[in-house]
Amino acid sequence: MSDPSAPGRPFWVGTSWKMNGLPDDARSYAERIAAVDDWHGVLPFVMPPFTVLADVARLLRDSPVQVGGQNMHWDESGSWTGEISAPMLRQCGATMVELGHSERRRHFGETDETVNQKVHAALRHGLTPLVCIGETQAERDGGVSDLVLARQVRLALHGLTAAQAGRVMFAYEPVWAIGEAGRPAPPALVAQAAAGIRQELDRAADAPGASPLLYGGSVNLENAAPYAALADIDGLFVGRAAWTAEGYAALARAAARPPRRGP
Numbered sequence: 001m002s003d004p005s006a007p008g009r010p011f012w013v014g015t016s017w018k019m020n021g022l023p024d025d026a027r028s029y030a031e032r033i034a035a036v037d038d039w040h041g042v043l044p045f046v047m048p049p050f051t052v053l054a055d056v057a058r059l060l061r062d063s064p065v066q067v068g069g070q071n072m073h074w075d076e077s078g079s080w081t082g083e084i085s086a087p088m089l090r091q092c093g094a095t096m097v098e099l100g101h102s103e104r105r106r107h108f109g110e111t112d113e114t115v116n117q118k119v120h121a122a123l124r125h126g127l128t129p130l131v132c133i134g135e136t137q138a139e140r141d142g143g144v145s146d147l148v149l150a151r152q153v154r155l156a157l158h159g160l161t162a163a164q165a166g167r168v169m170f171a172y173e174p175v176w177a178i179g180e181a182g183r184p185a186p187p188a189l190v191a192q193a194a195a196g197i198r199q200e201l202d203r204a205a206d207a208p209g210a211s212p213l214l215y216g217g218s219v220n221l222e223n224a225a226p227y228a229a230l231a232d233i234d235g236l237f238v239g240r241a242a243w244t245a246e247g248y249a250a251l252a253r254a255a256a257r258p259p260r261r262g263p
């Protein structure tokens, strides 16, 4: 279990814009967060659509905000119509890449195996993978949440060395808690799931707490602080509530508010 009271424990607050952000809006968002002079100690990152990624990365180049892609292919190049590779993301200024979001698993055929191939490719090309995992409502009702989460973690990290495994970030996102129809998860439930995930991550990595574990799913200004206080949670991964620059900055402030304690 990671120690939330450890001095200097990094805490991430990031957002994926999903399929939102035309060029003018994206530039305006990036300019506004580039102007934020105090992130209250959190590590910020944004994941815009591919079409504006280079622009956003350029505007945030001199800021602490990292930029990531929302997906990528496992191959470097080739006949993969409509896909984006790790070197392409790097060239655009990305340092991170989100992999295995439930929307991609559900609608676009992403599997634990393709996530694993993409994790390997991301690390080969110097991108930090952020792997999204989470159980469906049916899996929770059926009592197999912990098994599902352990399987997703183990398969995502398959074939990595312990040092490599420690460089992979995870986001626990219960599928039933995401999006317009999502129901915010009780912090106690998140704490219980996160403790199990942490055990899996620590088994794979070379040092306890090496792999950051974020929480995502209907995070908002009211629930950010309780989630941020959980012992095994190292950050928040936010959708809708961070789709304005002001909303994002406010969430970072709310998540950074000390003290962070266990469940």
Ligand SMILES: O=C(CO)[C@H](O)COP(=O)(O)O
Residues within 6 Å of the ligand: 014, 015, 016, 017, 101, 173, 177, 178, 179, 180, 182, 216, 217, 218, 219, 237, 238, 239, 240, 241
């Ligand atoms: O990916 C997510 C955060 O970027 C996640 O799906 C949560 O979305 P939200 O429910 O709109 O916060």
